[in-house]
Amino acid sequence: MVELDNVDRGILHELQLDARNRSAQEIADKVDVSASTVRNRIEQLEADGIIEGYHPKIDYERANLPLQVLFVCSAPPTERSEMVEQVLGVRGIVDVRETLTGRRNMYVEAVGTGTADTVRITNALHEMGLSIESSEILSQRRVQPFNHFFFTDPYNDGEDDRDE
Known part of the structure; x- marks a missing residue:
């Protein structure tokens, strides 16, 4: 088990929203850390097995699998x-x-x-x-990013993470 802080959770949330089109800088702006911190944290989350991969969401009906x-x-x-x-x-x-x-x-x-x-x-x-x-x-499936563990400011844990 890996202990996640609010920065990690914020990064995970942003990646769930749209990993393909979110740059490290865009995520950094949302979670209030530097882009290099975001890159380092993503690398660590992948190494820890928390991020297992990045998968496309496929509309099977449009792909001729109705x-x-x-x-x-x-x-x-x-x-x-x-x-x-x-x-x-x-x-x-x-x-x-x-x-x-x-x-x-x-x-x-x-x-x-x-x-x-x-x-x-x-x-x-x-x-x-x-x-x-x-x-x-099945007629349709909808998923949403998990972001229900925040009780206050979702990205600010009170620590300055900019130097990581």
């Missing part, structure tokens, strides 16, 4: 973690989420062009030993 399906599955608890990589290997699967306990412990999001893709993916999941509890056609 069918998005969420499969809610049950996997044997002792095999669930090992199954994730196998599930991700199925063409069309774009996201896998594990829950900690009980049935309905794996959520699998898939994209495709039609029913044939859904059937192929369903069959592949069954062949792996997953039990599909439900499948839902």
